[in-house]
Amino acid sequence: MKQTLFCIFLFMCNMCCQAVRPQNDRIYINGVEFNLLTRPIEMDAQLTKALQSYLPWEQDGWTDSDNEYTTYWTIENEQIVLDSIYYHLAEGSKTGTYRLKGYEKIFRPYSHQRRIVASWVTDTLRAGRGALLAYSHIGGAKAYSEERTIAVDKGQIKNIRQWNYEKRPGRNFQEIFSQDSIDYWFALGKYPELAGKHVGFHAKLKLNSNQFAEVDTVMMYVIEGGSIPEARCRAIAQMVKRTIESIYPLEVITAGNHVYQATQDWLFNPKYTNRPLEPIYSVCDTMPSFPGGIGEMMRFIAYHLHYPAIESDWQGRVVLQCVVEKDGSLACINIRKSLFYPFDAEAIKVVRKFPKFHPAIHHGQPVRCEYNIPINFRIE
Incomplete structure (x- = not known):
């Protein structure tokens, strides 16, 4: 059962990797262009469906996953207003970016004096510009050196906060959890029962501005090679938890004491079915x-x-x-x-x-x- 759940988790991560968006929406704040990191239209399922149906590749039955659209917004009179929509085609001779015409009828319930106000939005939007400090291949999340968080209530701006992020250099978990690095960071050789096994760990953690990690939980799974007693699994997981909390410095992106994407989930899977476990x-x-x-x-x-x-x-x-x-x-x-x-x-x-x-x-x-x-x- 645990092995099945672990495989499902890996499958979902793989699906997320395939769903990365190449485009950001745009928003103008006091005349300055920002990448809009939250998509307002997708906050309404009916609008999303209506726009998707209206886009050319949906009408013509195209399925190329590189086709995409970008919306442009401005802040006017303390409201978020939709300016225009462009669509991007990746279809041979038709490859290019085009302005979408006639989309206004989709947004007729939200039109007032020829302006489309995002009154369906009650949320906090993120917008960024400047240096791209982080990009996640899972989900396409991004962080920029200069960001704004825009609190919105039914299309009305409640407040805008400014964040200036910096990247503090250090170790990153993608490197730490790689097969080539696991034995350097984790004293797995203390546990002879791991010999001939392929195991997995799921760590839920939170980065802090001191460049350490605070670990909530570590779960261990046996994927291949036979079982390990539950008590030993807990002991190994506890060692992994303590080690993650001992790694310094970790790479973090901060604005003061605020850490970007502080809460993280990580999977890694030491494999000793095709290489020896060096004892400690x-x-x-x-x-x-x-x-x-x-x-x-x-x-x-x-x-x-x-x-x-x-x-x-x-x-x-x-x-x-x-x-x-x-x-x-x-x-x-x-x-x-x-x-x-x-x-x-x-x-x-x-x-x-x-x-x-x-x-x-x-x-x-x-x-x-x-x-x-x-x-x-x-x-x-």
């Missing part, structure tokens, strides 16, 4: 070590650690757990004991500067091994 040990014959020993590691931390620039006298300890790889590099960084976002971030930044460790040795061979790193924050 917690106890080895020779444990991994920092070059020069513990004392040298503490001196390295003290030299590179910066107390966060916040108005606070917070003190305490952050404990990070990581995996020392066979070559001595660090992976799977995980916050085992958190203090506060700025301190957690600073601890992660310092550990990422570490030189390569001497790897763990087990039965005469270098192996992957867990390692805990305590980092203390004290005000002298």
Whole structure:
């Protein structure tokens, strides 16, 4: 049953990818053109159906999915007014953009003094211009560097808010959840029952302006290779949840403390049916070590650690757990004991500067091994 639900979810995501729109509607605000990221006509099912029936490709039986239309709007007298409609054909010699004529009769119930007011709209519309900061292939969602949110009640403008977005660089989940990166980020080698299995995870999370993720839930599915006890699935899902919340910095698009598309759903599916699961040990014959020993590691931390620039006298300890790889590099960084976002971030930044460790040795061979790193924050 779980495998069936997981496959249905993947199918729906694939269908969404095929439904991306190439065109944005347009709206003029104080004479400035914006991409209208919400389609007013599609807020009324009858209008949508009537317009679709009126468009040339519907009349002629064309089915090319690249055919599209664009509506142009202005704000006049605190109302949203429809100016014109253009349609775009992708039909051989007829390819091009044309102004739609006679559409006014479709909107006759909303016409007043030869103006079509979007009085069927009671919602908040988004409009954007400037640099395109984000584009989602699932659903075609976009974010621009300059945006307006337009609160509308029966076609009347209630208020317009301005947002200036910026992209803060960092890791993105598309990269993190790829098959090539999963073992670097997630300590799945701690769970030998994953060997020979193909599993899936569904994570519901929310990005914050500190460039961390707050995870609501992580669900685990076994897709192929036999079952895993429910208790072990919960333990693995909990590790994945904790790891996602430990990844810093994440790429976010923000306007002040507001994060664009903060709430997200992600699927990823580690597959060990055609590649080995590299085990991770917690106890080895020779444990991994920092070059020069513990004392040298503490001196390295003290030299590179910066107390966060916040108005606070917070003190305490952050404990990070990581995996020392066979070559001595660090992976799977995980916050085992958190203090506060700025301190957690600073601890992660310092550990990422570490030189390569001497790897763990087990039965005469270098192996992957867990390692805990305590980092203390004290005000002298």
